[in-house]
Amino acid sequence: MSDQNNASTTQNKISVTNFKNLAFNILKYFDDPIVKNEKFPELDKCVLCNKEIFLSPIKSFTILACSHVFHRICIDKEILLTKENVCPVKNCKKSIEILDQFSRWDSKSSMASIVRRMEKYNI
Structure with missing residues (x-):
């Protein structure tokens, strides 16, 4: 104990x-x-895009329960495109709990919004 x-x-x-x-x-x-x-x-760079977390202009970022930090758009994209909801940092792979009222594939408007943001920031 x-x-x-x-x-x-x-x-x-x-x-x-x-x-x-x-x-x-x-x-x-x-x-x-x-x-x-x-x-x-x-801070380490966002492992998904390999860019500094604090860019100019500043972008939204997300902190996972395992304390890893990502650009919000990067982690949203990663979660939408993978089947597993786990931290993408090598050797971490802790589970990510999605705190959204919709599942990741149920909301077409949410996905469209993310795609627009990805296009806007050339991700």
Whole structure:
């Protein structure tokens, strides 16, 4: 029982650390003086398009439960085009829970919207 609690606590700390890192990177992107002298890891690129998470103009991004960060359009496209709802990061493959009232193939308007966004951003 103690080992399970320790593993859960460690996993929560990793998530909090990742979110803190994300917040620092957002502040850095906007040249906020709060993080001027702070040392922290930069965010990885979106593994699906290999571009920086914070682009100009800034795009929406999605954080999965496993703490991996993607451009929203990239992860939407990945989920629509694959049969598995799992994190696309190599060696992660944690399940992705879709929090949408429609299934991924039931909403033609949602799919059309995503296709339009993909065309707009040349993805």
